[in-house]
Each structure stands twice: as structure tokens, then as C-alpha cells.
Amino acid sequence: MGAGAVGGFLGYHLARAGRDVTFLVRPERAQLLKERGLVLRSAGGESQISPQTVSAPQIGGSYDIVLLAVKAYALEKAIEDLGPAVGPETAILPVLNGIRHMDTLQAHFGREHVLGGVCVVVSQLEKDGAIRQLLPGASLSYGSLDGIHDKRLDRVDATLRGAGFDTELSGSIELDMWEKWVFLAAGGALTTLLRGTAGEITRVSGGLSTAQAVIRECVHIAAAAGFAPRRAALDRVESTLxxxxxxxxxxxxxxxxxxxxxxxxxxxxxxLERAELLGVDAPLITAAFAGLSMYMAAKSTETGREGTH
Structure with a gap:
């Protein structure tokens, strides 16, 4: 579900590798894909496929795997659209950011249907509908939240392996998800708070110390929640930011x-909600979130004004 920067990238490679892939998309996106194909641009050039698509009202039965790749704020509508696609044996693999979506999906579809997932790819959806991979390399990890390894998980692994991106059937997927969350939260808080790339921020006076402090706040929250990042994950955060x-x-x-x-x-x-419950102070993340909340409020107000013309 989703043919944007992440879903389009993964689905493109799975289809190219011969998997039976259908994209659940809105009618306007389906029309664009029909006219232009699904285009992927990377350092290696440009290529495309002619994808199979379906819109929510057209779903005629359940699927083996639902690879859920929408923005987190679109989750509620996605759940509504997905209902007919989920049968008794369906595995739902979400690759959304954060953790909150896991509780929502499990409450709606049942814990037995929902896998943990982590996708790492640097890509974006361009104005003409193409997907651009900004940096080389991509990976997808997945696993059972309760640690149970069954035949369905083997089928998921067999389907996703060897499709043009790295894969891992993980025995610690919940920790993997927290580690990615720490990375995204630290990077997101830092770059949106100071309005620059990591390199631009560390070049200015106070930038490096601010970046270090943001990382510490994220790590302290994760550790207090019982998911202290492993050394390799910390090295990745620090080397990047x-x-x-x-x-x-x-x-x-x-x-x-x-x-x-x-x-x-x-x-x-x-x-931040988890930090408050755990008694962890996070002033820089709080400041970043407040700034983004003001941005979203202003954006909502502007949209409302446009609607009154």
C-alpha cells in the first residue's frame, strides 16, 4: 500500500524481480502510473515498470502480504482501505516511522497478523510522480514481535529476499525499530530545529554540542523504555549526525x-509522551516538536483560508 518514496521503491524492485505485486493507490495515482509507468531514478540512470494497481473499492479478496508504506499521518485511512485485503493468513508488514502505528494495527487486525518492519532507504517522490533514490543502498528488516518463527514468516522472507535490496529476517525486530526511531528522532529534531543539514549544523558554533545533546536525549528515552540502542546503532547515529x-x-x-x-x-x-511517562527530560526535542507544531498549525490555518475563497 503506497507507491511513494518507500512503497514505490520496494514495490518496483519486487516487481522487477518477478514477484506478483499490486499497488493499492488512490485513483489519481493509479491513472498517472498507467500513463507513465512507475519510474525509478538513481545514480545508475532511469528505468520503469508498468505496475498492477488497484483502488480500495476494487479489492476483490485477501493478499498474502500487505507491505504498508504510507506516511504515519495517513494510517487511519489506510486501515479503512485495507480491510478487504486482509484474510486469515495475511501478514501485514508496516514500514512506517516510529512505533505508535504498531499498537493501532494490532488493535484493528489482531497481533497475529502484524509483523515488525524497518526499511532504510533515502528516496523521495518527485513532482512528476517518479521516485528518486538519493543515496545508494537500501535494506528491509522484518520479524515477529513475539519471537515466534512460523511458516508464514518463512514465506514472507522467501518473497522479499533477492529483489534488489538487502533483507534480514530479524530476531530482535522491536529493538531494530526503536534504534531506527532514535536515529530519525535525533536527525529530525536536529535538522528541523536548526534548519540545516547535519554538516551545516556541525560547522557553526554550538552546532556540534547541540547535535550531541539531541542524540543523548533520544538515547536516554529509549533506554528508559527498555530499548537501549546497541553500539552499532549508536555509531551510525553519531557518524551520520x-x-x-x-x-x-x-x-x-x-x-x-x-x-x-x-x-x-x-x-x-x-x-515525548513516553519520555514524560518515564520521567526523562528532553528540552531540545520538546523545542523541535513545538516548532513543528507551530508550522503544522500555520499550515492548517492557511489551508482553511484557501478553502473559504
């Missing part, structure tokens, strides 16, 4: 600079 000259910026920052909706509540707001 503290490296001089790094051009790294999160999708949240790119969305902000392009005037799009941002996943502030799902990535930062939810983390």
Missing part, C-alpha cells in the same frame, strides 16, 4: 522545507 561536511537531512526536514505535512507527532510527539 556529527560528521563534518555531512549532507544528511531527514525526510521530515525535506518535507518541512518543501511545505509538506510532517510526521512530527509520530516521530517526536510520541517519543
Amino acid at each position: 556529527l560528521q563534518p561536511g555531512s549532507g544528511f537531512a531527514t525526510s521530515m526536514y525535506r518535507d518541512l522545507m518543501q511545505g509538506q505535512d510532517v510526521e512530527a507527532d509520530q516521530i517526536l510527539g510520541d517519543l
Whole structure:
């Protein structure tokens, strides 16, 4: 579900590898894909496929795997549309940011249907509907939240392996998800608070120390919740956000600079709610979230004004 920067990227590669892939998309996106195909641009050039698509009213039965790749703020509508596609043996693999969506999906479809998932790819949806991979490399990890390894999980693994991106059937998927959350929250809070890439921020006076403090806040919250990041995950966060000259910026920052909706509540707001319950102080994340909340409020007000013309 979703043919944007993440869903389009994964589905493109799965279809190219011969998997039976259908994209659940809105009618206007379906029409664009019919006219132009699903286009992927990368350092290696441009290529495309002619994808199978379906809109929600056209779903005629259940699917083996639902790869859920929508923005977190679109989850409620996605759940409504997905209902007819989920049968007794369906595995739902969400690759949304944060953790909150897991509780929502399990409450609606049942814990037995929902896998944990982590996707790492740097891509964006361009104005003409194409997907651009901004940096090489992509990976998808997945696993059972209760640690039970069954035949359905083997089928999921067999379907996703060998399709043009790295895969891992993980025995610690919940910790994997928290580690990605720490990475996204630290990067998102830093780049949106100070309005720059990681390299631009660390170049200015106070930038490096601010970046270090943001990382500490995220790590302290995760540790208090029982999911302290492993050394390799911490090294990735620090090498990305503290490296001089790094051009790294999160999708949240790119969305902000392009005037799009941002996943502030799902990535930062939810983390702050957990911090409060756990008694962890996070002033920099709080400041970043407040700034993004003001941005979203202003955006909503502007949309309302446009609707009154």
C-alpha cells in the first residue's frame, strides 16, 4: 500500500524481480502510473515498470502480504482501505516511522497478523510522480514481535529476499525499530530545529554540542523504555549526525522545507509522551516538536483560508 518514496521503491524492485505485486493507490495515482509507468531514478540512470494497481473499492479478496508504506499521518485511512485485503493468513508488514502505528494495527487486525518492519532507504517522490533514490543502498528488516518463527514468516522472507535490496529476517525486530526511531528522532529534531543539514549544523558554533545533546536525549528515552540502542546503532547515529561536511537531512526536514505535512507527532510527539511517562527530560526535542507544531498549525490555518475563497 503506497507507491511513494518507500512503497514505490520496494514495490518496483519486487516487481522487477518477478514477484506478483499490486499497488493499492488512490485513483489519481493509479491513472498517472498507467500513463507513465512507475519510474525509478538513481545514480545508475532511469528505468520503469508498468505496475498492477488497484483502488480500495476494487479489492476483490485477501493478499498474502500487505507491505504498508504510507506516511504515519495517513494510517487511519489506510486501515479503512485495507480491510478487504486482509484474510486469515495475511501478514501485514508496516514500514512506517516510529512505533505508535504498531499498537493501532494490532488493535484493528489482531497481533497475529502484524509483523515488525524497518526499511532504510533515502528516496523521495518527485513532482512528476517518479521516485528518486538519493543515496545508494537500501535494506528491509522484518520479524515477529513475539519471537515466534512460523511458516508464514518463512514465506514472507522467501518473497522479499533477492529483489534488489538487502533483507534480514530479524530476531530482535522491536529493538531494530526503536534504534531506527532514535536515529530519525535525533536527525529530525536536529535538522528541523536548526534548519540545516547535519554538516551545516556541525560547522557553526554550538552546532556540534547541540547535535550531541539531541542524540543523548533520544538515547536516554529509549533506554528508559527498555530499548537501549546497541553500539552499532549508536555509531551510525553519531557518524551520520556529527560528521563534518555531512549532507544528511531527514525526510521530515525535506518535507518541512518543501511545505509538506510532517510526521512530527509520530516521530517526536510520541517519543515525548513516553519520555514524560518515564520521567526523562528532553528540552531540545520538546523545542523541535513545538516548532513543528507551530508550522503544522500555520499550515492548517492557511489551508482553511484557501478553502473559504
